[in-house]
Amino acid sequence: MxxxxxxxxxxxxxxxxxxxxxxxxxxxxxxxxxxxxxxxxxxxxxxxxxxxxxxxxxRPYVYAEVVPSLAGSPNWDVRVVNVGKSAALDLRLDYSDWPERPDDIAQSVRTFFTTARTLAPGSSIRAMWRLESGPDSQFDDGTVAAGLGKNGRITVAYRSSDLEAPHYSDDFHVMVEDSGLWPIPEAGPSGHRLSGDKLAFYRLGQSIARAIGEQRR
Structure with missing residues (x-):
């Protein structure tokens, strides 16, 4: 080699x-x-x-809550609000505890819930949820409450115009008796020293003040 x-x-x-x-x-x-x-x-x-x-x-963001009624205590309204930045399309709601025999108020809420609608951003819908007769009184049919319950769950379902995330669904609990003491707008002094037209005008002002206070909830 x-x-x-x-x-x-x-x-x-x-x-x-x-x-x-x-x-x-x-x-x-x-x-x-x-x-x-x-x-x-x-x-x-x-x-x-x-x-x-x-x-x-x-996205749209819709929530539902049961709050003291514009009709005054001890009544209750359901309030549906879109706090999102776009419209909620085909909005429908459901309630977990529908009564077997719904009265006029319960039926009106069911119609409201099952009717598809569009809820614009920043807008809300309010409907009567429950009427109570008050202490030591009752309605003409002998009952002390009408409408829907103080507990349960409201389901909110809707869609967005954004094809990337078209559908949304959320549950919100009805907790009338589990939310502490509900504040009610102050109506002012009773006006017992007034009479006639002055008293009527004063009570009108009280009603307006209460209504404005409730709308701010």
């Missing part, structure tokens, strides 16, 4: 250098590809989060 010549040595070193260089280029390419993939994934995740944030910021 002959001794390698200088040319053979140079050729061998060149091949080794080429192999090492190719290997380094491969490593650099692999690292670049991994970096690019991570950057692409981060960019995609950022775009998804941005889209989600945009949806959350512009």
């Amino acid at each position: 002959r001794e390698p010549t200088f040319t053979d040595q140079v050729s061998a070193w060149s091949e080794l250098t080429g192999t090492v260089f190719s290997f380094l280029v491969l490593l650099i390419a692999l690292a670049t590809w991994r970096t690019a993939r991570q950057a692409l994934r981060a960019s995609r995740d950022a775009n998804i989060q941005t889209k989600r944030d945009s949806i959350e910021q512009t």
Whole structure:
């Protein structure tokens, strides 16, 4: 076997250098590809989060609550409000504890709940929920309450015009007796020293003051 010549040595070193260089280029390419993939994934995740944030910021958001009635104590109204930034489309509601034999008030609420409607942003709908006869009294039919219950669950379902998140559904509990003492707008002094037209005008002012106070709930 002959001794390698200088040319053979140079050729061998060149091949080794080429192999090492190719290997380094491969490593650099692999690292670049991994970096690019991570950057692409981060960019995609950022775009998804941005889209989600945009949806959350512009979506409709409807809630329902049972509050003291504009008709005065001890009656109750149901209030449905859209506090979102866009219209709630095909809005429908349901109640968990419908009575077997609904009276006029319960039937009117059921019609209200099952009729699809559009609720614009910042707007609300209010309807009578429950009437109570008050202490030591009753209605003509002998009952002391009409309408729906003091407990239960109201389900709100609607859709958005945004195709990325078209449908929403939320549950809200009716907790008339589990929400502490409900504040009622002050009507002012009784006006017992007044009479005639002055007393009638004073009571009209009391009614207006109470109504304004209730509307701010």
